[in-house]
Amino acid sequence: MTIKEIAKLANVSLGTVDRVIHKRGKVSKKTEEKILAIIEKVNYQPNIYARGLVLNKSYTIVALVPSFIEGEYWEMPSKGIKMAEKNLSQFGVNLNILYFDQNSVPSFNEKVDELLKLKPDGVILAPVINFEAVKLTKKLESGKIPFSLIDSNIPNSKALSFIGQDAFQSGKLAAKLLCSEINSQGTISIISIKNNENHNKTLQQRIEGFKDYIYNSNFIANITLIENNIHLGTANWEENLMQACTPTNNTVGIFVPSSMIHHVAKCIEANFDTMSNIKLVGNDLIANNVKYLKKGVINYLIGQRPENQGYLALESFYKHLVLGKSVPQKKYLPLDIITQENLMYYNDDVV
Amino acid sequence: MTIKEIAKLANVSLGTVDRVIHKRGKVSKKTEEKILAIIEKVNYQPNIYARGLVLNKSYTIVALVPSFIEGEYWEMPSKGIKMAEKNLSQFGVNLNILYFDQNSVPSFNEKVDELLKLKPDGVILAPVINFEAVKLTKKLESGKIPFSLIDSNIPNSKALSFIGQDAFQSGKLAAKLLCSEINSQGTISIISIKNNENHNKTLQQRIEGFKDYIYNSNFIANITLIENNIHLGTANWEENLMQACTPTNNTVGIFVPSSMIHHVAKCIEANFDTMSNIKLVGNDLIANNVKYLKKGVINYLIGQRPENQGYLALESFYKHLVLGKSVPQKKYLPLDIITQENLMYYNDDVV
DNA sequence: GTTTAGAATGTGTACGTACACATTTTTAAT
DNA sequence: ATTAAAAATGTGTACGTACACATTCTAAAC
Known part of the structure; x- marks a missing residue:
């Protein structure tokens, strides 16, 4: 069932149906009611492919996480974020990862400046340097830029979601x-x-x-x-x-x-x-x-599934920005117990 | 990055690029190589919206799993399959779940008949009644209907994927x-x-x-x-x-x-x-x-993450049929160790 | 040097939606 | 009744892809 068919049923043009669907006004009450009734009756569902094609929006998400050398912990959340990008870039989610030095506040602030210059539509933040991270979240809030926190939380922040562990x-x-x-x-x-x-x-x-x-x-x-x-x-x-x-x-x-x-x-x-x-x-x-x-x-x-944390963080923006769905405000990942006997099946476990 | 841009880079027309991408032949070796090199270099990813719009296909997937009463094991894979349908139906993946009685071969065969009548584009099968399940897989193979196995495997079957545990x-x-x-x-x-x-x-x-x-x-x-x-x-x-x-x-x-x-x-x-x-x-x-x-x-x-097994099974068809991606032939899910102390974070863990 | 089959390449249209813009109809003021 | 403004409705184009069909090029046969 397409807009075109609805228009035919209502004896109006595509544009009128479109205006009703998007509540853009400029439609007489009578026709609006008629069209709404038809939409209801035929259970019209917009074609998400066509919609996605025409909207073709792309979102810039910036992740701000600690730098690492190979084999260190912070490699894993980064890996997860990148894997999510691979799956979600086709839906218009574009990723920029910025790495800061955990031991250097100036390094963090430098990256914050870079981040703001990118005018992101969303930010993924690892608030490792807690005090500075809080300052950043205030800035983001006032700039109406949504942000997700990974690894550790900032209580009472207005984060879109927190993904971490207990x-x-x-x-x-x-x-x-x-x-x-x-x-x-x-x-x-x-x-x-x-x-x-x-x-x-x-x-x-x-x-x-x-x-x-x-x-x-x-x-x-x-x-x-x-x-x-x-x-x-x-x-x-x-x-x-x-x-x-x-x-x-x-x-x-x-x-x-x-x-x-x-x-x-x-x-x-x-x-x-x-x-x-x-x-x-x-x-x-x-x-x-x-x-x-x-x-x-x-x-x-x-x-604590750090790759998964990264993956879910980017996915939360996909769900929020692209699909317009709500996302859980807080997500604790399972605490996996790993021994020699079950180790082998925890390695490629990102999604 | 679109086909158009690739065509421009390669100094050929859209059609030629299209033929290369879809391996439709009728392209000289030289241009083919040139185009493939560009595709590789720019990491071309087809726009799934445009593709989905033009193909506009919908797929019927039938899942054949044991019936259950509330709280029994088989409730969980079913739950996962349904959850996946919720996410994937908008991409044209339609699901039919058929439940058979584990203790009744006739019940199984009855459902097999129903299944075949639905002319599915893919089948998710729990081969609990092993002997009968093997017969079904043979039928599916000869009918060129891809199938995924969950829970336990049928070695040497031509399954699209097996998702289970070791x-x-x-x-x-x-x-x-x-x-x-x-x-x-x-x-x-x-x-x-x-x-x-x-x-x-x-x-x-x-x-x-x-x-x-x-x-x-x-x-x-x-x-x-x-x-x-x-x-x-x-x-x-x-x-x-x-x-x-x-x-x-x-x-x-x-x-x-x-x-x-x-x-x-x-x-x-x-x-x-x-x-x-x-x-x-x-x-x-x-x-x-x-x-x-x-x-x-x-x-x-x-x-053994049974919900996840179900979710991944349906998702494997989405990836195979809709996205045209390859899916891993065999996927063992992690063996989670659950105690009083980490139980609470394993309950809503489907995706 | 023509002719011609066949290979290689190019072109045009459809998919369903969103939105800008064009056109028609209605309403109100003279 | 005429006109202008406002309201209502209609039209056209773009998005990126797939595929049918049209055109151009190439090489072999005479």
Whole structure:
């Protein structure tokens, strides 16, 4: 059923039907009612191909995410965003990715300027440098540019959507898995390894969740918790890490709330004769972590589908701008538990 | 980038480019190569709106899957297929779902007749009744009707795609989780619970994977394996099940390779004072299983994303028929490990 | 050097919609 | 009744592709 046929049925021209459909006015009440009745009756559905062809709008989406070197965590959200672009570019969604240095506020602001110059129809933002990110969201809001957040949220922001994970729950899950492996007794070391100076809410929440699980367990009396902080790149960080890994008393498990557990695994592997019974639980399926998971040095990794996060972020703009559909304001992706046994089917899992 | 622009770049007409793109021949080798090079270079993507408009085809896809009552496993693939239709109907993908009774070959064949009468452009098939399913695939092949398989595969069939899980690996994973929970010692009971008489390859493969893991472990000496079969609906099946659950010797763990572990959980719960330390690992996030996972009676469930399977099956036809893209011949979905701690984020996870 | 078949290439139209622009009809003021 | 303004309605073109049909070129046969 086409506009043409409706026009014929109503004894009017295409243009009149068109005006009614788009509520452009300039139609007498009588004809409007007649046409609406026919549209209703024949259940007219516009042909989305024809509509898409003639509208042929294209949208510029700019993604602002941390730069990375191969194999680092932030490669994965980028990968997902790019994959989404591959599928959605045919619908007029055009992507620009801008990378900033997590450790440099000037770098971030430089990219913000670039971003604004591009006059985007939508922005995907990883608010890693929280304070500056908030400033950007204010600017976007006042410029009526919609934005989606990935990885971590900015509460009370007017984001089109937030796509990430429940970090607190992720920590609880890590604790559960580690406790199961160590038979719920002994000393557990939480080692926070970071490569930048930003306040990292995600790490903090994972640690809180981890502690929460243990403090509310019925075997809390059998567990001792130790916490360590390592800053990659600082003087002696490797020695400090080695120290943190070395079994004190009765260390049986280590939890690293960032994607950096491979550094711990490397330590353990180097001293495998004395440390082989220490269980490791960490986050994120980056290549280095996967390597040690396969070797059995790391026991569990928790995945948060970062590629999927990126994919969904761009897709949210497609749904919003192209299809005119509503998108969920908040989306927590599943916390995947990865072991040697199910690792192989999590690798090409973007969509 | 349009055909017109490519034609201009190559100094030829639209028609010539068109012939190259559609491999209609009647183009000299030299120009063909030139055009292909340009297409490659500019990464030409056809405008799907224009294409859709001119082709204006609609496709009938028929899905043939087992019937179910609410909360049963087969509800989930159906849900996924329907969700995909919602998204894809606007592109001309029309869906017909036919439900057959898993326990009735005549019911299946009746639906096959119905299916063929619909003259589908594609078929989604759950080959639960293996022998009959194979016959159908032969018919479809000779009628040049493409088909996709979900849930379990028919090796050597000419399916457009198979979407399912690696059942053997799923069994291995189950064994790993159960052994971790029971500290790698004691008696494990494998209880096969079925509601039909079909030879179920998936169950068999899961059991084989389960055994494989244990037989190749270094703690095999500490484990005893017992196997039981329960047919729902037969006389005394409940008594038999109770018997199978009752701890003999030193039963510390139970594995159910089907989605029916909630029946076991019900038994355990009813005798929780004496059986609370028996660990349970099963498959599939159906409502009844989830209930006992939340209560802590079931320790781990392994998910295989059945909604996703259904979604991808219909999407594979969209990609094949509408977009003309190639689709992966085989797709194993991840084996999700579900516990109390990460359950909440696996529920709305269709796409 | 013509002729001619066949290969190679070019041209024109349709698909259904959106929107600018052109034309006709109605209404109100004189 | 005439005219101008406003309201209502009609017309034409573009979007990018697929495919039928028309035209031009090439090489072989005489």
